[in-house]
Amino acid sequence: MNRLSAENVTLAYDQRVIAEQLSVEIPDNSFTVIVGPNACGKSTLLRALSRMLKPSQGRVLLDGQVIQSMPAKKVARTLGLLPQSSIAPDGITVADLVGRGRYPHQGILRQWSAEDERVVQESMAQTGVAELADRYVDELSGGQRQRVWIAMALAQQTPLLLLDEPTTYLDIQHQIDVLDLCAELHEEQGRTLVAVLHDLNHAARYATHLIALKGGEVIAQGAPNDIVTAELVERVFGLGCQVIDDPETGTPLVVPAARKARVRAGQPAVTEAS
Amino acid sequence: MAPRGGVRALRGPGGASVRLDVRALVVVVLLMAAAFAASVVLIGTGDFPISSGDVVRTLFGEGTAGQEFIVNELRLPRVLVGLLVGASLGLGGALFQAVSRNPLGSPDVLGLGQGATAGALVMIVLFSGSAAQVTIGALVGGLVTGALIYLLAWKQGVHGYRLVLVGIGVSAVATAVNGYLLTKADFVDAARAVVWMTGTLDGRDWNQVWPLLWLCLLLVPLVLANARGLRMMEMGDDVSHALGVPVERVRMLLLVSAVLLTAAATAAAGPVSFVALTAPQLARRLTRSPGPNLVPSLFMGAALLVTADWAAQRLFGDGQLPVGVVTGVLGGVYLLWLLVTERKAGRI
Numbered sequence: 222m223n224r225l226s227a228e229n230v231t232l233a234y235d236q237r238v239i240a241e242q243l244s245v246e247i248p249d250n251s252f253t254v255i256v257g258p259n260a261c262g263k264s265t266l267l268r269a270l271s272r273m274l275k276p277s278q279g280r281v282l283l284d285g286q287v288i289q290s291m292p293a294k295k296v297a298r299t300l301g302l303l304p305q306s307s308i309a310p311d312g313i314t315v316a317d318l319v320g321r322g323r324y325p326h327q328g329i330l331r332q333w334s335a336e337d338e339r340v341v342q343e344s345m346a347q348t349g350v351a352e353l354a355d356r357y358v359d360e361l362s363g364g365q366r367q368r369v370w371i372a373m374a375l376a377q378q379t380p381l382l383l384l385d386e387p388t389t390y391l392d393i394q395h396q397i398d399v400l401d402l403c404a405e406l407h408e409e410q411g412r413t414l415v416a417v418l419h420d421l422n423h424a425a426r427y428a429t430h431l432i433a434l435k436g437g438e439v440i441a442q443g444a445p446n447d448i449v450t451a452e453l454v455e456r457v458f459g460l461g462c463q464v465i466d467d468p469e470t471g472t473p474l475v476v477p478a479a480r481k482a483r484v485r486a487g488q489p490a491v492t493e494a495s
Numbered sequence: 496m497a498p499r500g501g502v503r504a505l506r507g508p509g510g511a512s513v514r515l516d517v518r519a520l521v522v523v524v525l526l527m528a529a530a531f532a533a534s535v536v537l538i539g540t541g542d543f544p545i546s547s548g549d550v551v552r553t554l555f556g557e558g559t560a561g562q563e564f565i566v567n568e569l570r571l572p573r574v575l576v577g578l579l580v581g582a583s584l585g586l587g588g589a590l591f592q593a594v595s596r597n598p599l600g601s602p603d604v605l606g607l608g609q610g611a612t613a614g615a616l617v618m619i620v621l622f623s624g625s626a627a628q629v630t631i632g633a634l635v636g637g638l639v640t641g642a643l644i645y646l647l648a649w650k651q652g653v654h655g656y657r658l659v660l661v662g663i664g665v666s667a668v669a670t671a672v673n674g675y676l677l678t679k680a681d682f683v684d685a686a687r688a689v690v691w692m693t694g695t696l697d698g699r700d701w702n703q704v705w706p707l708l709w710l711c712l713l714l715v716p717l718v719l720a721n722a723r724g725l726r727m728m729e730m731g732d733d734v735s736h737a738l739g740v741p742v743e744r745v746r747m748l749l750l751v752s753a754v755l756l757t758a759a760a761t762a763a764a765g766p767v768s769f770v771a772l773t774a775p776q777l778a779r780r781l782t783r784s785p786g787p788n789l790v791p792s793l794f795m796g797a798a799l800l801v802t803a804d805w806a807a808q809r810l811f812g813d814g815q816l817p818v819g820v821v822t823g824v825l826g827g828v829y830l831l832w833l834l835v836t837e838r839k840a841g842r843i
């Protein structure tokens with residue numbers, strides 16, 4: 222049995238239902254990527270998996286236990302999350318921010334152990350921000366800042382790490398940079414990663430397990446090579462395309478059809494994602 | 496290497512470790528010294544001046560009988576109320592600002608002072624109540640206002656901006672109620688009400704000291720035990736949630752504590768303006784530390800209030816002023832400075 226799963230969950234904000242009877246398994250030691258059009262419920266699913274949102278029905282299980290019933294700090298030592306919205310406090314240094322990732326391992330009598338210090342150094346080294354340790358987070362570029370937040374999540378030392386759109390707002394080179402870092406964490410440290418990504422081609426290249434969502438339902442899941450086809454893209458995103466082999470990696474590469482071809486096929490030039 | 500330039504870790508046997516911010520510690524010690532010095536000077540001030548040396552000797556039980564009466568019975572309670580009110584406002588302000596993640600999210604702006612004033616005015620104007628009844632009225636007014644703000648701002652959790660906006664709305668309503676009550680008051684009650692509304696420490700005795708002291712002894716440890724969670728909450732609800740902070744519980748507990756501290760301080764001395772707003776910000780600028788700076792804010796509030804009370808008694812010749820006037824002037828200037836610098840930094 223896998224460590225993290227959602228069983229028949231209904232996810233809703235107030236009265237607005239995002240997903241009903243949704244079941245998802247996160248394979249252990251996978252780099253799972255969740256994709257889908259805007260408002261398909263992918264971030265909502267991630268929030269539910271990280272016990273940020275309580276399902277109105279069904280349950281999320283972590284190591285066989287209902288995640289809501291577990292002590293908050295215990296969950297935080299098993300499952301980390303890099304959310305979209307995070308605030309760097311005014312005047313905080315990189316080392317201090319990364320150090321805050323140690324919170325779930327600390328207590329009133331164990332505020333800053335030698336182990337904490339070692340893990341923080343290690344996390345900064347792994348994400349390549351060690352030389353920025355004494356710089357203020359406000360002064361960093363977007364790409365550097367994202368690395369610092371990832372370092373903070375790493376310092377939490379969780380076998381499972383969830384990332385909500387970690388590449389949003391970054392330039393293309395920093396997007397690849399962050400994804401390479403994720404792949405490294407997955408391959409070299411054996412962590413289970415779950416990320417929500419916008420770019421289907423990034424997802425297909427980096428994921429070992431892909432979950433395609435639409436309207437709160439899983440349309441397909443599996444290895445990108447097995448499931449990414451022109452039909453799937455059409456069905457999930459409503460976009461006509463060709464799927465070819467990525468010349469670099471051999472993974473599926475989605476090439477959207479030219480506008481004229483789509484008009485001929487009777488598709489509107491711009492598809493409104495539902 | 497330590498987690499930050501000035502932060503050290505003290506490690507003991509059995510894996511125990513304590514995080515120590517050296518600069519914050521120095522700031523706290525200096526603020527304690529400043530509060531003590533201001534208190535000694537304030538106790539020595541009055542119609543029968545006593546030298547600072549004699550004040551200290553008397554405090555340690557070695558003064559003459561006359562000095563002991565003046566110091567221990569007449570002036571010490573007033574100073575202690577000042578210290579406790581300042582400390583409560585400083586700590587309460589720091590909590591509010593940290594929870595709302597907004598330097599303007601302090602009790603003055605949120606309308607707790609106005610709410611407590613409404614409670615006091617009801618007692619003064621409608622019932623011509625005794626001093627004790629006015630105090631209870633203010634306490635109830637503050638607590639009801641706090642509960643009202645929390646309930647109105649609660650929507651699947653309380654968020655910073657909503658808290659500030661709802662607070663400003665509640666504050667406006669309370670101000671209107673206060674204005675109405677004042678117009679209904681007769682001449683004597685109105686004069687009494689206006690003095691109360693400015694915030695004053697005149698005529699405070701041991702009866703005001705004890706309840707405030709017990710409340711602080713109860714709440715300060717409770718608040719500090721949750722300070723680490725609050726430090727995480729600076730990074731946003733999602734991040735602190737992910738780190739295992741029970742966000743809503745910590746926030747509720749700290750807000751209730753902050754409302755209690757502020758309401759009790761206001762009940763004891765009236766709505767002394769701007770201490771809750773300025774103390775945390777001044778403390779933060781001295782410690783240069785991110786984080787809520789709870790302990791530095793507490794001592795900054797105490798030092799600020801006693802110094803302002805001394806200034807109110809001495810700086811304006813014979814005519815003594817209520818302490819609230821001085822903190823109002825200082826705080827107003829500070830608020831303008833804050834708005835100008837934040838504007839330059841592009842944050843507002």
